[in-house]
Amino acid sequence: MANLTGLSIAEALDGLARREFSAGELVQAHVAAMAAARPLNAYITETPERAIEGAKAADARRARGEALPLDGIPLAIKDLYCTEGVPTTAASHILDGFKPPYESTVTANLWRAGAVMLGKTNLDEFAMGSSNTTSYYGAARNPWRRTGDNRPLVPGGSSGGSAAAVAARIALGATGTDTGGSIRQPGAFCGIVGMKPTYGRCSRWGIVAFASSLDQAGPMTRSVRDAAIMLRHMAGHDPKDSTSVPRPVPDYAAALTGDIRGLRVGIPTEYRVDGMSDEVTALWRQGIAWLEAAGAKTREISLPHTKYALPTYYIIAPAEASSNLARYDGVRYGLRVPGGNLREMYDNTRGEGFGAEVRRRILIGTYVLSAGYYDAYYLKAGRVRSLIARDFASAFETVDAILTPTAPTPAFAIGEKSDDPIAMYLNDVFTVPASLAGLPAISVPGGLTRDGLPLGLHLIGRAFDEETVLRAAGVLETAASFTAEPQGRWSP
Numbered sequence: 198m199a200n201l202t203g204l205s206i207a208e209a210l211d212g213l214a215r216r217e218f219s220a221g222e223l224v225q226a227h228v229a230a231m232a233a234a235r236p237l238n239a240y241i242t243e244t245p246e247r248a249i250e251g252a253k254a255a256d257a258r259r260a261r262g263e264a265l266p267l268d269g270i271p272l273a274i275k276d277l278y279c280t281e282g283v284p285t286t287a288a289s290h291i292l293d294g295f296k297p298p299y300e301s302t303v304t305a306n307l308w309r310a311g312a313v314m315l316g317k318t319n320l321d322e323f324a325m326g327s328s329n330t331t332s333y334y335g336a337a338r339n340p341w342r343r344t345g346d347n348r349p350l351v352p353g354g355s356s357g358g359s360a361a362a363v364a365a366r367i368a369l370g371a372t373g374t375d376t377g378g379s380i381r382q383p384g385a386f387c388g389i390v391g392m393k394p395t396y397g398r399c400s401r402w403g404i405v406a407f408a409s410s411l412d413q414a415g416p417m418t419r420s421v422r423d424a425a426i427m428l429r430h431m432a433g434h435d436p437k438d439s440t441s442v443p444r445p446v447p448d449y450a451a452a453l454t455g456d457i458r459g460l461r462v463g464i465p466t467e468y469r470v471d472g473m474s475d476e477v478t479a480l481w482r483q484g485i486a487w488l489e490a491a492g493a494k495t496r497e498i499s500l501p502h503t504k505y506a507l508p509t510y511y512i513i514a515p516a517e518a519s520s521n522l523a524r525y526d527g528v529r530y531g532l533r534v535p536g537g538n539l540r541e542m543y544d545n546t547r548g549e550g551f552g553a554e555v556r557r558r559i560l561i562g563t564y565v566l567s568a569g570y571y572d573a574y575y576l577k578a579g580r581v582r583s584l585i586a587r588d589f590a591s592a593f594e595t596v597d598a599i600l601t602p603t604a605p606t607p608a609f610a611i612g613e614k615s616d617d618p619i620a621m622y623l624n625d626v627f628t629v630p631a632s633l634a635g636l637p638a639i640s641v642p643g644g645l646t647r648d649g650l651p652l653g654l655h656l657i658g659r660a661f662d663e664e665t666v667l668r669a670a671g672v673l674e675t676a677a678s679f680t681a682e683p684q685g686r687w688s689p
Contacts, residue, residue: 201226202366206270206423207450209369213259213269220259220269220313224252227271227315231367237338239352239361241276242284243316251313258311265311267430273368275359276317277324278304278414279403283314287405288322288332291550292531301403302435303372303414310430315368319358322552323522324379324407327624329357330611331554339387339608340365340683344649350608353383353624359417360387364683370418370427374404376411377510378604378628381640384417385603385653388642388681390670391417392424395661396635397442399428400435408517409440411510411632421641421671425449428663444661452664453671458492460669463596467503468627473605476646481602484643484654487676488600488669498596500588505581506630511622512565512578513633518555519562525550557618586634593659598669601627603640603653627655637663639670642679651681 201223204212212218228245248271255269279285279297286292300308308314319337321329328351330336337358339350352361356373360383363371373380375393384391392415399414406412416427429450434443464485469478485495527533527546534545551559565574592599604624614620631638637660640653654673658666 202230204369205420206369206418206426207420209270210267214264220252220255221249223269224248224271224313227367227369231315234365234367237340237361237365238335239318239337239358239365239367240273240316241286241288241319241334241358244283244314247283248313248315255311255313267307268311270312270369271315272307272312273315273318273359273362273371274304275320275356275372275374277320277374277405278372279405280304280314280317283317285317285405286334287324288320288334289550289552289555290333290532291525291546295531297403299403302400302437303404303431306430306433312430318362318371321355321357322555323405323518324355324374324376325518325554325558326354327378327382327621328611328614329354329383330615331552333552336611337361338611341388341608341650342684346648348610351386351611353386353608355379356391356417357383360384360389360391363387363389363417363419370416370423372431373415373417375413375415375632376407376514377632378625380415380417381628381638381653381655382604382624384640385642385651386608388651388679388683389417389419390421390424390639390641391415392428392639393632393637394428394432394663395637397440398432398637398661398663400433400438400441402435402437406521408514409521410517411514421639421667421674422450422453424639425453425667442661447664449663449667452668454668455672455675457488457669457672460493460598460665461596462488462493462495462669463498463592463599464495465498465500465503465599465601467500468601470605470626472623473602474607477602477605477652480643480652480654481600484600484673487673491672491676493669495600496596498592498599500592500630502581502584502588503630506585506633507622507626509578509581509585510625510629510633511561512574513582515558515562516566516575517562519559519566522555522559582633585630589634589636597658597665599657601655601657603627603655607646607648607650607652631657636660637666639666641670641673641677643673643677644679645681651679
């Protein structure tokens with residue numbers, strides 16, 4: 198029997214269809230691997246019993262000839278998705294004890310397709326961070342290590358637990374959410390594929406909100422084909438979400454033809470930034486060469502407002518967070534810290550329930566929304582956001598996709614940037630622009646640094662043209678032939 202935790206989703210589906218193993222065996226292998234990898238702290242809540250029951254049901258359906266598209270595939274779910282009857286924490290103390298009485302639309306879609314849940318994965322608190330070190334439940338750890346250096350590394354954020362679980366072979370795939378790069382950057386840090394679809398492609402209903410005009414669900418997998426398979430069953434119009442777009446969902450896997458002859462790929466000059474690793478620059482040049490060798494036509498393009506993307510994002514996202522997180526007050530659910538009166542109870546609950554990074558962003562957001570500064574900051578940021586979107590629209594008049602690095606550096610050690618919020622925010626410098634414009638984008642592992650750490654290449658496409666993004670990503674994946682795996686050193 199194959200190493201069941203080493204399979205891709207596509208390979209697992211083929212093996213199940215050929216009766217080479219059962220869904221029960223597949224899930225049991227992942228449950229055992231999950232237990233062995235607990236030092237990674239990838240999961241906040243494990244649900245092995247639920248996964249085993251789901252596998253039994255999948256095997257029964259397959260025996261009757263009624264198999265579902267993802268029957269028996271064990272997935273990890275970022276603990277930002279509400280899951281009926283299973284704790285949903287957003288990695289925050291303030292949601293202690295919260296068990297949603299409903300299921301998020303995206304996870305409900307996956308369960309209807311037959312997938313099963315291994316557990317809820319760790320993240321930066323309320324998805325606010327680029328390192329997965331702001332979690333109330335402790336930092337998740339990257340399964341990779343630098344050669345000759347066993348210091349634990351960050352898995353990226355905010356979807357770091359999902360990325361670590363997929364990279365460590367303790368889930369076949371995982372859901373993430375991406376607000377400014379929170380799927381793609383951890384994908385690059387952990388050597389996996391991370392895809393943010395177009396804003397509105399996947400429903401946000403039942404996902405704990407951070408920044409409502411930016412948040413988007415997406416898949417995290419070990420191959421581009423797996424991302425295409427997962428996305429097909431995550432996406433779809435949802436009348437419960439006013440930002441969900443009523444468009445048909447394509448068969449994304451069918452787009453992976455490997456043929457990109459004539460594809461026009463833009464290389465933005467503004468993405469050559471100070472402080473970018475020379476190895477990242479070299480990989481970017483290699484990515485251009487791979488696409489050209491496959492028949493694509495590359496050309497330099499300009500996205501002139503790119504330099505304003507990070508400050509724009511760090512005005513808009515905290516402002517929306519300040520509004521969204523006002524609902525956590527200790528009255529209806531989660532943590533309650535008593536006080537002498539209602540106001541004291543609010544203050545005590547929010548002061549104790551929110552971590553430092555969340556409090557920082559609430560304060561920033563409240564400031565930029567205040568009467569004296571709303572026009573100077575928030576409205577101006579909205580105008581700049583429109584200019585960034587216009588830059589992309591102009592670029593896509595002459596190109597079909599855009600290639601950039603995913604992150605300016607490889608994964609860094611836990612605690613290395615924790616005292617410098619600005620340095621931490623700069624991790625998202627390449628991913629934030631596509632988020633502000635609402636465009637689909639994907640990170641694909643492209644190679645290793647001299648220290649043995651993975652690096653990612655980043656493709657951006659037109660709105661709702663995930664098929665072109667996936668097709669080009671598949672070509673990069675084939676050319677890179679990235680087969681390296683973390684060495685399984687899960688010790689603390």
